[in-house]
Amino acid sequence: MDRIPNASLDRSVSGVNLMPGSLRDQLGTSETLLVFLRYFGCIFCREMVADVRAAAESSVDYPNVLFFFQGSPTEGRAFLRRYWPQARAIADDDHAFYEDFGVERGRLLQVVGPSALIATRRAKAKGHDFGERSGDAWRMPGLFLVRGHDVLWQHRFSHQADHPEFAAIPHLAQIA
Numbered sequence: 001m002d003r004i005p006n007a008s009l010d011r012s013v014s015g016v017n018l019m020p021g022s023l024r025d026q027l028g029t030s031e032t033l034l035v036f037l038r039y040f041g042c043i044f045c046r047e048m049v050a051d052v053r054a055a056a057e058s059s060v061d062y063p064n065v066l067f068f069f070q071g072s073p074t075e076g077r078a079f080l081r082r083y084w085p086q087a088r089a090i091a092d093d094d095h096a097f098y099e100d101f102g103v104e105r106g107r108l109l110q111v112v113g114p115s116a117l118i119a120t121r122r123a124k125a126k127g128h129d130f131g132e133r134s135g136d137a138w139r140m141p142g143l144f145l146v147r148g149h150d151v152l153w154q155h156r157f158s159h160q161a162d163h164p165e166f167a168a169i170p171h172l173a174q175i176a
Contacts, residue, residue: 004149010024016091018088027148031146034144035068036067037067039134040071041130047128048163049080051163053084064088067090068098069090070093101144110160142156
């Protein structure tokens with residue numbers, strides 16, 4: 001994907017800490033990291049939010065962050081209150097944005113394969129654990145660095161626990 005489709009940009013959004021309007025209104029003109037989360041009870045979802053927050057708070061050059069989640073704005077507020085109260089997040093319970101960006105449902109080995117099982121130790125060592133299942137547990141995560149409607153970089157997850165180097169993302173924005 002090189003560009004965000006206009007239909008996605010113009011879709012009305014609701015969620016947490018958003019300005020009224022569409023996805024386009026949330027993006028502005030600077031770089032934004034779009035983070036598509038799995039379900040809130042996923043240990044790797046929790047780890048990703050915490051790690052993106054740590055990277056963003058440690059670098060003044062970090063792009064704006066905008067999460068997408070499965071669930072209602074109320075569920076999103078409850079989750080983010082614990083992990084990042086100031087975060088902006090779009091509720092996408094019908095998976096419209098997930099589909100637009102090609103964030104698919106995982107295959108068996110992507111969700112419960114050896115790589116994901118081994119990574120559980122990494123997430124637990126950081127203090128994360130599994131929670132209540134809410135949403136589609138087969139939905140994969142996604143990362144897109146965008147500027148306006150242009151997609152500058154994307155990370156396609158090979159499995160649910162795939163963990164890119166979040167601290168390196170400002171560098172990607174500079175070379176894009």
